[in-house]
Amino acid sequence: VYKRQEIHQVAETAGMSTRTFQRRLGQIGTSYSALLQRTRMQLAAQRLTQTTMPVNEIAASLGYRDPANFTRAFRRKTGGSPRDYRS
Numbered sequence: 001v002y003k004r005q006e007i008h009q010v011a012e013t014a015g016m017s018t019r020t021f022q023r024r025l026g027q028i029g030t031s032y033s034a035l036l037q038r039t040r041m042q043l044a045a046q047r048l049t050q051t052t053m054p055v056n057e058i059a060a061s062l063g064y065r066d067p068a069n070f071t072r073a074f075r076r077k078t079g080g081s082p083r084d085y086r087s
Contacts, residue, residue, distance in 0.1 A: 007032045041077045044070070048086040055082045 059070035
Protein backbone atom coordinates (compact mmCIF):
# COMPACT_ATOMS: atom_id res chain seq x y z
CA VAL A 1 0.00 0.00 0.00
CA TYR A 2 1.26 3.43 -0.94
CA LYS A 3 2.10 5.68 1.99
CA ARG A 4 2.60 9.31 1.16
CA GLN A 5 5.88 10.52 2.50
CA GLU A 6 6.57 14.13 3.18
CA ILE A 7 9.45 15.74 1.36
CA HIS A 8 11.64 15.89 4.48
CA GLN A 9 11.35 12.12 4.92
CA VAL A 10 12.27 11.47 1.30
CA ALA A 11 15.19 13.91 1.48
CA GLU A 12 16.45 12.24 4.65
CA THR A 13 16.23 8.83 2.99
CA ALA A 14 18.26 10.24 0.09
CA GLY A 15 20.84 11.47 2.60
CA MET A 16 20.38 15.20 2.15
CA SER A 17 18.59 18.17 3.61
CA THR A 18 15.17 19.13 2.34
CA ARG A 19 16.55 22.26 0.69
CA THR A 20 19.36 20.37 -1.05
CA PHE A 21 16.83 17.80 -2.27
CA GLN A 22 14.63 20.60 -3.64
CA ARG A 23 17.61 22.21 -5.37
CA ARG A 24 18.65 18.91 -6.94
CA LEU A 25 15.12 18.33 -8.22
CA GLY A 26 15.12 21.87 -9.62
CA GLN A 27 18.42 21.19 -11.39
CA ILE A 28 16.78 18.36 -13.29
CA GLY A 29 13.72 20.47 -14.03
CA THR A 30 11.18 19.01 -11.64
CA SER A 31 9.70 19.45 -8.18
CA TYR A 32 8.73 17.10 -5.39
CA SER A 33 5.03 17.44 -6.16
CA ALA A 34 5.63 16.78 -9.88
CA LEU A 35 7.79 13.75 -9.02
CA LEU A 36 5.14 12.46 -6.65
CA GLN A 37 2.37 12.91 -9.22
CA ARG A 38 4.39 11.26 -12.00
CA THR A 39 5.20 8.29 -9.75
CA ARG A 40 1.55 7.92 -8.74
CA MET A 41 0.44 7.91 -12.38
CA GLN A 42 3.11 5.37 -13.36
CA LEU A 43 2.01 3.07 -10.54
CA ALA A 44 -1.64 3.60 -11.46
CA ALA A 45 -1.00 2.66 -15.09
CA GLN A 46 0.92 -0.42 -13.99
CA ARG A 47 -1.83 -1.55 -11.61
CA LEU A 48 -4.55 -0.89 -14.17
CA THR A 49 -2.87 -3.06 -16.78
CA GLN A 50 -1.28 -5.75 -14.61
CA THR A 51 -3.89 -6.37 -11.93
CA THR A 52 -7.63 -6.73 -11.56
CA MET A 53 -7.75 -4.36 -8.57
CA PRO A 54 -10.85 -2.16 -8.64
CA VAL A 55 -10.16 1.48 -9.51
CA ASN A 56 -11.23 2.66 -6.06
CA GLU A 57 -8.69 0.29 -4.45
CA ILE A 58 -5.95 1.52 -6.77
CA ALA A 59 -6.85 5.09 -5.83
CA ALA A 60 -6.66 4.28 -2.12
CA SER A 61 -3.37 2.40 -2.53
CA LEU A 62 -1.87 5.52 -4.12
CA GLY A 63 -2.95 7.79 -1.30
CA TYR A 64 -6.13 9.27 -2.76
CA ARG A 65 -8.87 9.61 -0.17
CA ASP A 66 -11.54 10.11 -2.82
CA PRO A 67 -11.56 7.92 -5.95
CA ALA A 68 -13.06 10.83 -7.91
CA ASN A 69 -9.90 12.87 -7.24
CA PHE A 70 -7.82 10.01 -8.57
CA THR A 71 -10.00 9.73 -11.69
CA ARG A 72 -9.71 13.47 -12.37
CA ALA A 73 -5.93 13.43 -11.92
CA PHE A 74 -5.60 10.36 -14.13
CA ARG A 75 -7.79 11.93 -16.83
CA ARG A 76 -5.70 15.13 -16.75
CA LYS A 77 -2.48 13.17 -17.25
CA THR A 78 -3.66 10.61 -19.79
CA GLY A 79 -6.69 12.15 -21.48
CA GLY A 80 -8.90 9.20 -20.50
CA SER A 81 -10.47 7.54 -17.52
CA PRO A 82 -8.80 4.73 -15.57
CA ARG A 83 -11.44 2.29 -16.81
CA ASP A 84 -10.82 3.27 -20.43
CA TYR A 85 -7.06 2.92 -19.89
CA ARG A 86 -7.54 -0.57 -18.50
CA SER A 87 -9.46 -1.74 -21.58
